[in-house]
Amino acid sequence: MSFAFWSRLKALVRKETKQLLRDKSSLGIGLVLPVILILLFGYGLSFDLNQARVGVVVDQSSPQVNQVLAGLNGSRYLTSLEFHNLPEAEQGIRNGKIDAILHLPSDFANQAQQGNA
Structure with missing residues (x-):
């Protein structure tokens, strides 16, 4: 992969990070919601078959x-x-x-x- 690709990717990541930090609601959706879902599905819901x-x-x-x-x-x-x-x-x-x-x-x-x- 070329140097131009990596520089464009770096610029895109920088831009998206700034937007994410500027908008607090998207920060919650992007970081907090996945953690809640992981905990919910990992511990809260049990699909174990018993009796x-x-x-x-x-x-x-x-x-x-x-x-x-x-x-x-x-x-x-x-x-x-x-x-x-x-x-x-x-x-x-x-x-x-x-x-x-x-x-x-x-x-x-x-x-x-x-x-x-």
Whole structure:
């Protein structure tokens, strides 16, 4: 990069710094607001998943289904509740009893063996 580029960049930075220091509101927006947002998103908002309640609907039991259920029950992030059918689980979502539904259909074992599950 040429000397002319650096001298123009230096002049631009000097001009912008003078304008920023002259206008106190832009100083607040340029320096204070980002710090507030960093603190807010870093500490104030937590997106950690703790104890999500998952409703499980099993149409037909199989060894593959049992492996999935064992994995769910072994998770420290999920709590599983078993439902007898899909409409019952959907009602659990509407009532706030669960956060998500895991539906394991009757052909889950075949799909898992084919790599489609």
